[in-house]
Each structure stands twice: as structure tokens, then as C-alpha cells.
Amino acid sequence: IVLLRWVPVLYAEKMQALEATAWQRFTAGIRFIRSRPIILGTISLDLFAVLxxxxVALLPIYAQEVLEVGPTGLGALRSAMALGEVTVGFYLSTRPFNRHVGMVMFIAVAIFGLANLVFALSSLFWLSFAALLVAGGADMVSMYIRSSLIQFSTPDAMRGRVNAVNMLFxxxxxELGEFRAxxxxxxxxxxxxxxxxxxCTLxxxxxxMLGFKSLRQVDRFEDAAPGSKG
Structure with missing residues (x-):
């Protein structure tokens, strides 16, 4: 009977220990990211550029009120960015690159912003579709570089924690970007x-680019590895 009484207490203490450990791992990931300008710049750039x-959240309004293309046109617009991402993703899977990756990432995010700007000003369906297509392709290039930089910049012992923080952001x-829009x-x-x-994205x-000089100057992915002299 005495042992049965202690079971809930021991279970509660174990759960509290696990929660404390999980929180410690999360905060350790945050502290590590803050200490690595390349990772901090990469994650925060993606966070604020998308935010x-x-x-995407404005496509129904554009389809109905600006472009006047109805549900069929809305479906095409919704697929445009995905089509651009898949096309560029397939290209990168066959012909990956590994030079001037920091600058290319910034250029890709800038193209993403400019393509969305063209979409925002366009009243022609074909131009809006093309702009979203380019935006999707640029986002895939940026995502390809961001994910690779984070992997190369993070030591094995911290990779799970950093990836958890990155996925959270x-x-x-x-979600917050759609709310903002x-x-x-x-x-x-x-x-x-x-x-x-x-x-705001631009x-x-x-x-x-000005605030994270080390990220802008990364040439090869290997240069972002801890202890690299590149």
C-alpha cells in the first residue's frame, strides 16, 4: 500500500524532470543560435521574409476583385508557387551548386520580394501567374541554401535542438504571415x-545583408562549418 501511494509522486517528479530537460534543451538551442551569426541570420531572415x-493569404481577394478570374483562376494561382518550387527543386537535385551561397541566398530572397511586388501591382492573370512562379522558384533556392547552411553550421551535439527551433520558426x-496579410x-x-x-521583405x-556580414561572405557550404577557416 505504501508503495502504491508513492507511485503518483514518483510519476509526477519524473514528468517534471522530463519537462525541465526539454525546456533546457530548447533554451540551449536558442543560446547556441544566438552565438552563431550564420545560423541566426539564416533563420531570422526566413522568419521575417515570410512573415x-x-x-498566399491574399490570393482569394486578388482572384475575385483584382484579376476577376474566379475559382478556376484562383486554383491556378494557388498552384503557381508550388510549380515554381517543384521545377527549381528538380533542377537543384540534378545540378546542385556550392559557390557564393551566402550572396545567392540574399539574391534569391530579394527576387522573392520583387516577384511578389510584381504580383501585387499586376492586373493581368498571366503576369500574376508568372510572378508567383518566379517567387516559388526563388523561395526554393533560398530554402535549399538555408537548410544546408544550418546543417553545416551546427555540430552534431546541437543539430537536433537547432532543427527544433528552426522548424518552430x-x-x-x-501562420503569422497569413495573419499579418x-x-x-x-x-x-x-x-x-x-x-x-x-x-518590408526587401x-x-x-x-x-548589412547586419550579417559573415553570412553574406560565405562562399561554400563547408565554409560555414564550426572551426572552418574558409
């Missing part, structure tokens, strides 16, 4: 909201 510059940036559209209208997001890209 501020996404236009990726998921939250998409919808709220801005309700306040200012769909077109001003899209324009504001695009300009501003973030320029600011991060």
Missing part, C-alpha cells in the same frame, strides 16, 4: 497590404 512578404512564420488587408485593402509586405533583405 512580412507572403501573399518556420511553422510560426507561415489578412489583418493588413482588412485595414488598408488587399493591394496596399501586399505592397507593404513586399517592401528592406529586411537589405538590412540582413
Amino acid at each position: 512580412l512578404g507572403g501573399v 518556420i511553422g510560426s512564420s507561415n 489578412g489583418t493588413s488587408a482588412a485595414w488598408f485593402g488587399a493591394v496596399p497590404a501586399a505592397l507593404l509586405g513586399c517592401f 528592406a529586411v533583405t537589405g538590412g540582413w
Whole structure:
């Protein structure tokens, strides 16, 4: 009977220890990311670029009120970015590159912002579709470089923690980005909201290029590895 009474207490203590350990691992990942400018710049660039510059949430409004293409056109617009991502992803799987990766990543994010800017200003369906196609392709290039840089920059002992923080930021940036776009559209209208997001993405890209010099100067993925002299 005495042992049975102690079972809930021991279980509760074990759960508290596990929760404390999980929290410690998470905070350790945060501290490590803050100590590595390449990882911090890579993750935060993706966070703010998607948070501020996404236009996917505004596609139904554009399809109905701006482009006037109806449900069929909306479906095509929704598939445009995915088509661009798949096409570029297939190309990268057959012809990967490994030179000037830091600068290429910034250029890809800038192209993403500019393509969304073209979409925001366009009143032609084919131009809007092409802009989203380019935006999807640029996002795939950026994602390819970001994921590789994070893997190369993180030692084995910290890789799981860093990936957990990175996935948390990726998921939250998409959801918060849609909230930002919808709220801005309700306040200012769909077109001003899209324009504001695009300009913010371009501003973030320029600011991060100036603020994270080490990330901009990465030539090869191997140069981002801890202890690398590249």
C-alpha cells in the first residue's frame, strides 16, 4: 500500500524532470543560435521574409476583385508557387551548386520580394501567374541554401535542438504571415497590404545583408562549418 501511494509522486517528479530537460534543451538551442551569426541570420531572415512578404493569404481577394478570374483562376494561382518550387527543386537535385551561397541566398530572397511586388501591382492573370512562379522558384533556392547552411553550421551535439527551433520558426512564420496579410488587408485593402509586405521583405533583405556580414561572405557550404577557416 505504501508503495502504491508513492507511485503518483514518483510519476509526477519524473514528468517534471522530463519537462525541465526539454525546456533546457530548447533554451540551449536558442543560446547556441544566438552565438552563431550564420545560423541566426539564416533563420531570422526566413522568419521575417515570410512573415512580412507572403501573399498566399491574399490570393482569394486578388482572384475575385483584382484579376476577376474566379475559382478556376484562383486554383491556378494557388498552384503557381508550388510549380515554381517543384521545377527549381528538380533542377537543384540534378545540378546542385556550392559557390557564393551566402550572396545567392540574399539574391534569391530579394527576387522573392520583387516577384511578389510584381504580383501585387499586376492586373493581368498571366503576369500574376508568372510572378508567383518566379517567387516559388526563388523561395526554393533560398530554402535549399538555408537548410544546408544550418546543417553545416551546427555540430552534431546541437543539430537536433537547432532543427527544433528552426522548424518552430518556420511553422510560426507561415501562420503569422497569413495573419499579418489578412489583418493588413482588412485595414488598408488587399493591394496596399501586399505592397507593404513586399517592401518590408526587401528592406529586411537589405538590412540582413548589412547586419550579417559573415553570412553574406560565405562562399561554400563547408565554409560555414564550426572551426572552418574558409
